Amino acid sequence: MGFRSGRHFVQIPGPTNVPDRVLRAMGQPTIDHRGPEFVELSREIVSGMRPVFGTTGSVFIFPASASGGWEAALVNTLSPGDRVLMFDHGFFASNWQKVAARFDLAVDFLSCDWRRGIDPDLVAATLDGDAGREYKAVMVVHNETSTGVTNRVSAVREAMDRVGHPALLMVDAVSSLGSIDYCHDAWRVDVTIAGSQKGLMVPPGLCFNAVSDKAMAASESAQLQRSYWSWQDMLPSIETGTFPYTPSTNLLFGLQEALTMLHEEGLEHVYARHARHAEATRRAVVAWGLENYCMSPEECSNTVTTVLLPENVDGDALRTVIFERFDMSLGTGLGKLKGKVFRIGHLGDFNDLMLAGTLCGIEMGLQAAGTPHEPGGVTAAMNYLATEAT
């Protein structure tokens, strides 16, 4: 590529821009993870993470990528042959289903419209039909990073309650946590999976399980084999900061600082900021004459916007033009959306002018690549941002 001046715009929907404060915090000298300082670090992180998950319960932190969090949720709660209910509502839902399938689980993977959230009535009807209460778990992705659709987890929970089904509810909140309001306890989620590299603004390498008492109880009889992912082994980490193996100290330094930042800003403000930037982005998309992939306005994601391109336009060719001409990385189309969409990440450590620069890069890229579009997206976004109070 040759030398590129200025700051690269990483507008993929994660890993997100890591704030300088977090990078500097990660630069602290590694400490003994069995010493007294580590105990403090560990406790501060757990208590900082709890409000982000909306829980007062257990939060386990693994030195692993978020995919490990999926695996941890499964192997701690289920036994070989268990039946689970999943929904084909996006690329990551589909990936999680593949993980489940590898662990000898009987996965019912129901077809859904990727352009909308999971229909709670489908959940209710399916579970109602499960007379033998064979489903041990219902698994959904809160914010589908591939489609830009945010599922209403509370509605899924209500559907489960409506039919009185005892299955565990497991939720992937990887690309929503820390950016979109999430209520592990209030929604009675049993396992929430998250990672460090999205709204938490830390480089990749940490994953999380927030765990309900019900899920914890299930782990006592679950027969899937586990060692690295064992919650039981991890239990002391919450109270005493003692991990069963070496934790990822420097990423934890980063997380500590990121949590400080989230709480300095205030979670309410963080969520409002993301909502504001997402709305500005969607207005730009509409003004360009392009289509928001998400067709359900109240379910559009506040962290990522998936933009549907006209037929015959190759999203990856457009992304390449934008990368080469304007030094910005956008998200590619995943799975069946390959080439048909591009994705704009607007989450994490972000502000109005970074968003404005991002949208200008897209508008100029559309022009430079000769993609059919209307100008005016940036103007529409600016009109919104300039008049809508923060």
Added chain:
Amino acid sequence: MGFRSGRHFVQIPGPTNVPDRVLRAMGQPTIDHRGPEFVELSREIVSGMRPVFGTTGSVFIFPASASGGWEAALVNTLSPGDRVLMFDHGFFASNWQKVAARFDLAVDFLSCDWRRGIDPDLVAATLDGDAGREYKAVMVVHNETSTGVTNRVSAVREAMDRVGHPALLMVDAVSSLGSIDYCHDAWRVDVTIAGSQKGLMVPPGLCFNAVSDKAMAASESAQLQRSYWSWQDMLPSIETGTFPYTPSTNLLFGLQEALTMLHEEGLEHVYARHARHAEATRRAVVAWGLENYCMSPEECSNTVTTVLLPENVDGDALRTVIFERFDMSLGTGLGKLKGKVFRIGHLGDFNDLMLAGTLCGIEMGLQAAGTPHEPGGVTAAMNYLATEAT
């Protein structure tokens, strides 16, 4: 102000955004400035600085702010009572004149139009009238950071040559060096003054004097008192890296990295990039229906644009709205321009999308502050940037 998410836009015309690479380089452990590693560091910096100045001669580096560079230029070359010729072509020209006046120099400070470059004919005529060749030095600011006007130093030199005047030519290149092509040797400048915190992309704290043989010779008989600023004491620093007092090691680490970056990009590309961003900025200003303060198209600065506001609009009130609403710092009006203009820095470690974000911040700020303007500045800039090859 409360917590602010994302990256602050520092669009003052310096100090500029320091690249991460430079910040990290500054984080290296301090070394013994009398040891062998320091010699290498020092030599590499001098040889990296020379092409930036356009010289093969002496470049002195002081642990000081750029204002110290003005003082160094004067006290090394002049004697009490010496007459010097300066031009009232901006705030920094005026400040330099005040420094000169403090050192017992007889300063002729000629009125000029701040909205244009110095008229070479005025230089020629004034010097021609100096029958006794009393003027020992002519002093100009290459790029007036207050007005956004870039003087044609080569034309000033030609004017001096035309009338055969032997005065030294001293030039402040603080806000142009490393961003706008500069030719110390070709233009036969005698002393060029620069600082670290503009186009050189290093935090403030270093200043430079590039010095011709003629100026060096003048220093042998110059009678102004000096110790800290003494070029003679500094001479060994160029060959052997031996400074007369402790140099600013960590800022030099930063400078070493910044020079690496400038040379990786290639100085020609650096200058072209700045020209491109400046042109896009001026087009935005025109589209907003505002006025570029610089009235002479070929003398508009490629590093800073001074924007003249309508009467009754307070530039500082506008800047405050932009700072508070959009987290961007713009330059204030200086001296007689206080409140009447604002200034946009578009120099240093910068790219198209950072510029786009900057211009969006201004356009939204104009709207939010209720400043009379046309929309369309950002669109005009985008049209230029999207179609003009880098």
Added chain:
Amino acid sequence: MGFRSGRHFVQIPGPTNVPDRVLRAMGQPTIDHRGPEFVELSREIVSGMRPVFGTTGSVFIFPASASGGWEAALVNTLSPGDRVLMFDHGFFASNWQKVAARFDLAVDFLSCDWRRGIDPDLVAATLDGDAGREYKAVMVVHNETSTGVTNRVSAVREAMDRVGHPALLMVDAVSSLGSIDYCHDAWRVDVTIAGSQKGLMVPPGLCFNAVSDKAMAASESAQLQRSYWSWQDMLPSIETGTFPYTPSTNLLFGLQEALTMLHEEGLEHVYARHARHAEATRRAVVAWGLENYCMSPEECSNTVTTVLLPENVDGDALRTVIFERFDMSLGTGLGKLKGKVFRIGHLGDFNDLMLAGTLCGIEMGLQAAGTPHEPGGVTAAMNYLATEAT
């Protein structure tokens, strides 16, 4: 503890002191792990890791702690009910055995003398007795971090060869890799497990599997369930830098720099340096009248020295005195050695004077804690270091 001036001495046998260069490298902005820069990063790391492992084959990098590397080795190569041979030669061997036991493997865990390396004849005899060739794998720890004993892996391999047993040979090289010469290919090891936080001088959070063709072939029929740890999924990471899930980008930046440093120093020099510091440490221990826990001179570890204390001396009380008085962390006794020993890490980014400071801290700590000992350990070490060429 209150404020402590100066640099803490982290002389546990890992995580080790992370060099400033590595910490700064980790501070680079996170990049798109699906972009072109990441491919380069990934390739450079794989080719830098190969000589450290002594292999030209596959090296897989997981975003996980080293314990995950144990699990990965098992689940990729073995099937439920498989019999494996392990040796009770230290705390980490014992931990690995526990992991194996969780995965439905039939582990034969042979008693050994913790103060010596595994007896190759025991290996040969046991395998020879396995007429049905039921053992699918032999698993040993190269450098037992708990005992300070380095096993002769080549002798284990020879023992296996002697009796012609086809079991896979799996080796934990967590606390030796990058510090003690290791020859994955020459010793025909099938899986070598390592982590980032010891000789590789990177914070914890990455683990490695170096994998022979034979082990790779075994993974095709192995029936243990796996997803996160799947080598097959990881295969593209080696050639194209494409990971099956988000890799730990910033730790990889650190690893890239650490590998650069190891190769700048030269692996031969790295190994010789560790040998030299270990010898100096052992001489200090002897001079103090204390006992090196390792009783087999040719098997003493070059990265960690386990020091046996007199009866009635509590190693942890001594460690506490040293931590509080001299701001140094030493390793605690693990497992059955709890309280009876302390451990000195002398590996990673280390030099003579850091070792000297470490030994002074111990000698002063012995004195301050009233532990029976002879003075003169530091003197003995200095005599060796001052006269033995580096």
Added chain:
Amino acid sequence: MGFRSGRHFVQIPGPTNVPDRVLRAMGQPTIDHRGPEFVELSREIVSGMRPVFGTTGSVFIFPASASGGWEAALVNTLSPGDRVLMFDHGFFASNWQKVAARFDLAVDFLSCDWRRGIDPDLVAATLDGDAGREYKAVMVVHNETSTGVTNRVSAVREAMDRVGHPALLMVDAVSSLGSIDYCHDAWRVDVTIAGSQKGLMVPPGLCFNAVSDKAMAASESAQLQRSYWSWQDMLPSIETGTFPYTPSTNLLFGLQEALTMLHEEGLEHVYARHARHAEATRRAVVAWGLENYCMSPEECSNTVTTVLLPENVDGDALRTVIFERFDMSLGTGLGKLKGKVFRIGHLGDFNDLMLAGTLCGIEMGLQAAGTPHEPGGVTAAMNYLATEAT
């Protein structure tokens, strides 16, 4: 030199080891020095510096090396031809005298024994003999970095008082401030000069003048020319954080953190720590059979020890052996001490084990270089450190 593993020991008496916390603080993005954040930064620094100087008055901070502080002290208070009294008590006293001589001052430079502090009676007698009260200033170096002698400034002040002489008292505290108790107000010092790179633990590039009301009054009539160094121009910096030219923002970030550290530790503890390390060092020197250059026990410096070598031993050759074999930088002999001594810096961010490593490096260096000495220096220091409470 080739690659060197581990941390270089910078045991010159400044620049000192910059703590990681300070280096990271310097890595913060540069801010607008005319914005609101800078005002806060500036105020916090001034109020943090005052107790370090022992003053409630004015502290000026210049973006310059400490030598600039000498010049600032002179040009703000004196007029051409003024007579000043200085003492030849070390290399830096001599350098300061040269600066004074360049500014048209009539310097009386009295011979002293470099191995002891200035004799207060000499001060009194000389000033008493100045019937015309011609001396405008008495200038002394508090802690002579070349000799390792700390002058009793309070005794100098008493001597001046005894004879009722009205001269200003100016003191260079460059290598004592922040390490040795200093009382600008209590000792009625008029100008104290300091720099950032010694006890303040910040890289070089900042210098300080603490200024009494009497000195401030003198600056109103002082006739030496000045601009960069003008206290009058700097006055607003104290109240409003407004500097007359761009301040060295990132070094100020570092200073802010360093002051936080000094106050976290507590100045009393900082001073006691330095005294303890100095005493241990001197005991090592005596045990080696070498001579502390300072012959006056109560005036030995707590920040630097100058060690006199036997005749025929070249200190620089010894330093080279230590640098090459043990990767430690020690201070060279300066001025007339060239080759005859070496200097050990034991100041700044330092602790017992760093000192122990330092002394081991010297003891091993003496052995490796074949310098005649007794062993046992390290042992003597350890005995002191292990038994003397911190």
